[in-house]
Amino acid sequence: xxxxxxxxxxxxxxxxxxxxxxxxxxxxxxxxxxxxxxxxxxxxxxxxxxxxxxxxxxxxxxxxxxxxxxxxxxxxxxxxxxxxxxxxxxxxxxxxxxxxxxxxxxxxxxxxxxxxxxxxxxxxxxxxxxxxxxxxxxxxxxxxxxxxxxxxxxxxxxxxxxxxxxxxxxxxxxxxxxxxxxxxxxxxxxxxxxxxxxxxxxxxxxxxxxxxxxxxxxxxxxxxxxxxxxxxxxxxxxxxxxxxxxxxxxxxxxxxxxxxxx
Amino acid sequence: xxxxxxxxxxxxxxxxxxxxxxxxxxxxxxxxxxxxxxxxxxxxxxxxxxxxxxxxxxxxxxxxxxxxxxxxxxxxxxxxxxxxxxxxxxxxxxxxxxxxxxxxxxxxxxxxxxxxxxxxxxxxxxxxxxxxxxxxxxxxxxxxxxxxxxxxxxxxxxxxxxxxxxxxxxxxxxxxxxxxxxxxxxxxxxxxxxxxxxxxxxxxxxxxxxxxxxxxxxxxxxxxxxxxxxxxxxxxxxxxxxxxxxxxxxxxxxxxxxxxxxxxxxxxxxxxxxxxxxxxxxxxxxxxxxxxxxxxxxxxxxxxxxxxxxxxxxxxxxxxxxxxxxx
Ligand SMILES: Cc1cc2nc3c(=O)[nH]c(=O)nc-3n(C[C@H](O)[C@H](O)[C@H](O)COP(=O)(O)OP(=O)(O)OC[C@H]3O[C@@H](n4cnc5c(N)ncnc54)[C@H](O)[C@@H]3O)c2cc1C
Numbered sequence: 001x002x003x004x005x006x007x008x009x010x011x012x013x014x015x016x017x018x019x020x021x022x023x024x025x026x027x028x029x030x031x032x033x034x035x036x037x038x039x040x041x042x043x044x045x046x047x048x049x050x051x052x053x054x055x056x057x058x059x060x061x062x063x064x065x066x067x068x069x070x071x072x073x074x075x076x077x078x079x080x081x082x083x084x085x086x087x088x089x090x091x092x093x094x095x096x097x098x099x100x101x102x103x104x105x106x107x108x109x110x111x112x113x114x115x116x117x118x119x120x121x122x123x124x125x126x127x128x129x130x131x132x133x134x135x136x137x138x139x140x141x142x143x144x145x146x147x148x149x150x151x152x153x154x155x156x157x158x159x160x161x162x163x164x165x166x167x168x169x170x171x172x173x174x175x176x177x178x179x180x181x182x183x184x185x186x187x188x189x190x191x192x193x194x195x196x197x198x199x200x201x202x203x204x205x206x207x208x209x210x211x212x213x214x215x216x217x218x219x220x221x222x223x224x225x226x227x228x229x230x231x232x233x234x235x236x237x238x239x240x241x242x243x244x245x246x247x248x249x250x251x252x253x254x255x256x257x258x259x260x261x262x
Numbered sequence: 263x264x265x266x267x268x269x270x271x272x273x274x275x276x277x278x279x280x281x282x283x284x285x286x287x288x289x290x291x292x293x294x295x296x297x298x299x300x301x302x303x304x305x306x307x308x309x310x311x312x313x314x315x316x317x318x319x320x321x322x323x324x325x326x327x328x329x330x331x332x333x334x335x336x337x338x339x340x341x342x343x344x345x346x347x348x349x350x351x352x353x354x355x356x357x358x359x360x361x362x363x364x365x366x367x368x369x370x371x372x373x374x375x376x377x378x379x380x381x382x383x384x385x386x387x388x389x390x391x392x393x394x395x396x397x398x399x400x401x402x403x404x405x406x407x408x409x410x411x412x413x414x415x416x417x418x419x420x421x422x423x424x425x426x427x428x429x430x431x432x433x434x435x436x437x438x439x440x441x442x443x444x445x446x447x448x449x450x451x452x453x454x455x456x457x458x459x460x461x462x463x464x465x466x467x468x469x470x471x472x473x474x475x476x477x478x479x480x481x482x483x484x485x486x487x488x489x490x491x492x493x494x495x496x497x498x499x500x501x502x503x504x505x506x507x508x509x510x511x512x513x514x515x516x517x518x519x520x521x522x523x524x525x526x527x528x529x530x531x532x533x534x535x536x537x538x539x540x541x542x543x544x545x546x547x548x549x550x551x552x553x554x555x556x557x558x559x560x561x562x563x564x565x566x567x568x569x570x571x572x573x574x575x576x577x578x579x580x581x582x583x584x585x586x587x588x589x
Pocket of ligand 1: 037428451471472473474475479498499501502513515516517518519529530531532533534535536537550551552553556568569570571
């Protein structure tokens with residue numbers, strides 16, 4: 001069985017985020033690049049399936065990222081993925097969701113697979129639209145927010161979170177899954193894994209190989225950021241020390257009154 | 263892009279408030295664009311929802327009671343939306359920014375070769391040009407993003423961003439032709455946890471609890487009565503959800519729900535960045551925390567430093583008294 005896990009490389013989620021006023025893109029210089037934390041859960045799901053299914057099951061990482069950043073994927077290889085493929089091309093810069101999903105889908109089509117696992121969100125720009133778009137491009141059943149994955153006779157049985165509870169969904173392979181964070185914490189790379197990852201292959205895919213019939217990057221995008229600004233600032237808040245509970249409660253009550261909530 | 267099409271999300275006949283917000287906003291947008299405002303409602307209970315939508319200022323409501331919509335995971339919904347979109351022609355499609363709304367939007371984007379803007383809180387219209395306003399990077403910036411005129415555009419819209427007003431409804435209810443019968447992803451079981459509660463994203467007041475509450479009971483005994491007194495819903499931090507005190511469906515933050523109520527009360531929540539991004543756009547923010555240096559104080563209108571276990575019951579009491587329900 002062949003599993004592909006998509007991974008986005010994002011600026012360190014704990015770093016302050018800035019936008020370059022000229023290019024209107026996220027400033028990445030001086031900020032460490034890491035694996036999108038949500039995609040690590042997707043990888044964990046892929047690795048657990050590989051362990052359960054056994055045989056010649058392989059887990060391949062796919063990423064669309066600048067060539068210079070591809071070594072960041074070693075961490076995913078150290079966690080246990082078998083190899084990686086990176087779609088990079090300067091022409092991809094500035095792609096919106098439409099252009100991104102379009103290019104990714106064409107590259108993914110070249111990596112034959114039974115199961116495609118995608119992180120639920122990205123840390124730097126979460127539209128949440130990419131998984132659904134990939135499924136549609138590739139003609140796959142799309143099951144999002146999986147928290148439990150069973151596989152028997154090439155049929156997936158997935159427990160997925162909804163916003164009021166959960167559902168059990170059944171679908172045949174090949175399919176696309178996204179993982180919920182309740183799936184389980186991603187594993188750490190072992191020392192053996194880190195050593196082994198050095199020898200694993202990270203293949204490069206160029207746009208030219210994909211023979212796309214529409215443009216990507218800013219030209220191929222269907223949306224354009226016109227401007228951006230910091231949101232309206234919140235006024236300086238008030239702090240009330242309330243060693244006495246009654247005083248604390250009435251401070252809040254007065255506030256609610258003043259703002260007409262009661 | 264002249265017309266506006268609303269996806270009326272519901273759960274087996276139970277509507278969401280955001281549907282009415284979108285139906286109302288669709289009229290305003292369609293008037294500025296010089297086109298029609300329409301809605302699509304499908305699945306069991308769709309007819310009843312169409313009736314509830316009828317008082318809203320729409321031109322047409324496309325409806326199909328197809329029970330297959332509830333048997334397969336979103337595929338039928340996407341097909342019905344595509345069918346309605348091709349009836350209406352190049353249009354701006356409004357989809358609630360909810361878990362399933364986001365899934366639907368991504369798939370519809372490909373079917374309609376549409377542009378998409380996520381988490382929209384406002385629109386600017388000039389001629390046929392539509393600019394969507396949405397917070398990005400967890401609310402650190404607000405972007406204005408243009409859709410291409412003449413093509414389909416999709417906006418996933420944040421609940422609570424617009425007002426709902428039922429007036430001027432003259433919509434015709436039109437039957438959509440029934441879609442394909444079978445799809446790959448079948449729903450075997452659909453379970454609601456915490457039924458009968460107000461949907462968190464739509465609540466005008468949210469009372470959220472964190473690790474400081476120490477266990478599941480205070481969510482029932484402290485937070486619920488306060489939320490009820492204020493007509494709101496209970497939410498939680500990830501620490502509380504991870505501990506199993508509340509279901510994950512109550513989690514607010516980067517990996518949970520984004521809420522923008524008029525009033526947010528954070529009880530025993532420190533205010534980590536991942537929590538903040540899910541609630542910072544709330545109207546007023548009040549925090550109760552025993553630590554005066556907790557980061558939540560930096561983005562609260564009022565931080566009360568003290569013991570939540572003693573302050574919350576007193577506060578609930580004061581509110582009930584003011585409402586004339588003295589105990
Ligand atoms: C990738 C990632 C995603 C995440 N996503 C989310 C998310 O979506 N949502 C989220 O919330 N977190 C998220 N987190 C976790 C986040 O970083 C924090 O760990 C979490 O928000 C802390 O929850 P808390 O504030 O309840 O707990 P704590 O940080 O432990 O704070 C508890 C607070 O309670 C106060 N307290 C204790 N006792 C009392 C009392 N008797 N009365 C009053 N106050 C009291 C303490 O002073 C303290 O400030 C995420 C983390 C990561 C790494």
